[in-house]
Amino acid sequence: MKNYLKSFFLGESYDAYQYFGAHLTKDGYLFRVYAPHAKKITLIGDFNNWNPTSHKLKKVDKMGVFEILVPEVKYDYCAYKFHITTYKDTYLDKADPYAFFSELRPQSASKTFDINAYTFHDKVWMQQRTKNYDKPLSIYEMHLGSWLKKDNNEWYSYEEIADRLVDYLKKHNFTHVEFLPLLEYPFDGSWGYQCSGFYSITSRYGNPSQLKYLIDTLHQNNLGVILDYPLLHFVKDSFSLGRFDGGHLYESYWLDRRHSQWDSYLFDYSKPEVMSYILSSISYLIEYFHIDGIRYDAISNMIFNHGNKELGLNEPGLNFLKKANHLISSLYPSVMLIAEDSSDYFKVTAPTFEGGLGFDYKWDLGWMNDTLSYLKEDPLYRGKLLHKITFSMYYFYSERFLLPLSHDEVVHLKKTIINKIWGSYDQKFMQLKALYTYMFTHPGKKLNFMGNELALFDEWNENNPLNFDILKYPIHQGFLNYFTMLNQIYIQNNALSIDDYSPNSFEWLMCDNETQNVFIYERKYHDESFIVVLNFAPMQYNHYQFGVNKKQGYYVEILNNDKNIYGGNNFINENKIKILNQPSHNKQTSIDIKLAAFGALILKYSS
Secondary structure (H helix, E strand, C coil): CHHHHHHHHHCCCCCHHHCCEEEEECCEEEEEEECCCEEEEEEEECCCCCCCCCCECEEEECCCEEEEEECCCCCCCCEEEEEEEECCCCEEEECCCCCCEECCCCCCCEECCCCCCCCCCCHHHHHHCCCCCCCCCEEEEECCCCCCCCCCCCCCCHHHHHHHHHHHHHHCCCCEEEECCCEECCCHHHCCCCCCEEEEECHHHCCHHHHHHHHHHHHHCCCEEEEEECCCEECCCCCCCCCCCCCCCCECCCHHHCECCCCCEEECCCCHHHHHHHHHHHHHHHHHHCCCEEEECCHHHHHEHHHCHHHCECHHHHHHHHHHHHHHHHHCCCCEEEECCCCCCCCCCCCHHHCCCCCCEEECHHHHHHHHHHHCCCHHHHHHHCHHHHCHHHHHHHCCEEEEECHHHCCCCCCCCHHHCCCCHHHHHHHHHHHHHHHHHCCCEEEEECCHHHCCCCCCCCCCCCCHHHHHCHHHHHHHHHHHHHHHHHHHCHHHCCCCCCHHHEEEEECCCCCCCEEEEEEEECCEEEEEEEECCCCCEEEEEEEECCCCCEEEEEEECCCHHHCCCCCCCCCCEECECCCECCECEEEEEEECCCCEEEEEEEC
16 A cells, blocks of 8 residues: 555556545455545445445545445445545535446446456557558547447447447548547546546446447457547546645636636646546556557647647646656557647657657647648638748658647537538548648658548537448549559558658758649658659649659559549649659659649659
8 A cells, every 4th residue: 555655646656546436356446535524424326225334434544545345245236435524524426437338328336347357369469559650651540429329329339339339430540549539527527538547438328348349349350449648637526636625626716817718627737646546547548448549639739728829838737748658658668649739838848858749640730720721711811821831841850750630620619621621522622632742742750630521511419420432422432542553552652650750761852832732742762762742723734844853764644633533624644744854843853644623643753
């Protein structure tokens, strides 16, 4: 006990869940809770008809640790809460902060569950798992409850959806899936971002062993799993962590530091017990569920007070990030740590020993905002906005970036990706294909929210499943075919994923064409060379000549968004494109291609 508590009160515990919570022993379940402000605690549950007087916990440590062994509870799914008498002689009924399972909302009791019951079969995956620095990383971000639903609009369970999800991800060439938060939460509309239990897997889709089965199945099919994690805040619901023992145990004592912009409580990371609570939660998910990556939500709020640079640095938040990332990376060196950070804070992805925050990847929200801002404009005015496309490569090598088109961009009247783009119906589809060509050939890893691959016009609603029926329309099926091929080209060619974060892998061949809105760049790795041509204007060219680096040989068109199988008009380059001994654009040699209106091409070099 002393070893557990020593690291716990230092804010360095990564396994506090082994000590606190409800654990099955040969003599029954042992319940243990930390509540330093409590005068008395009793255990209530369905095993004693919720009697607040029959099962009193013993205080076993002067710091405020209480425990009780209940011989009559030797089974899973026993519902229970802690009945707490505060120092003010008021009464609170609280869920177990360390519970591994909970009742389905609107019920709020914790449930006993043997977390050791499942045996994984993913040894091969776990042995070869890496952080994917020099591997393709194409992430399918999804809300598990609204990807598919049964005919009666009920959720699929973790087990039921496993094979369906594996088949879909493999068919469309994704490498990883990222689940929106799967920790327990009371309000469906929060999508899991306002949690009530940070060790309790949401009961909406089944129990913890069933989630392990889903992850195990994905791993056995060479698909990685990333989990979205909301470490900033928690719900205010009375059964949860807020005012847990009558004092402000998890939130700040100070009123101006207690509340978030989402009407939730902020964790107070100046408290070592809070640091240990969240650090152990992250470690628990990695250790017991074989999670391959953790995506931390709203990191700008951990860096700056309330996410506002003018309010100064959030020193406790920064301290926690550095400590947690250092410890997690040391314990699990192949697990990715990903920051959703909209700030300009420096060295987010630098190691902690170099003064960084220790993340492996940072979402490039600047790239996302600039690109979508460019595409919403009429092409007549895009010439003055070239920097919206080129600027990302000016700062790209300052961090290890991941390019996201996430759930945040397709909800709350923000419009879907295709609806953000200027133009007629057909023009939107051509430009959408050009956008994704840009995304998949731009340096950096990729993330797309479910439904992006379908070119949906309706915004995401967590109450409804994705409208896969839209694929009966050829233009949507054509776009899905194009998206799938882009993913395939990305994961199969080293020049598009290895050395992503080296300036040697990318070169602009044309980036200042204000008149035509055409961008051309080369991606390269050793002898591999790919040229990407993006035409963000409605002009078609029978001959478009530009300079290249190669002196001889030819290029072959491997993808064209105007090909008829992708819903285009088949204005394509069918033959080999020979390198000409004609100077162009400050290069000694050049090539001449056909380029469709709003066209996007990928050309592969061959000697």
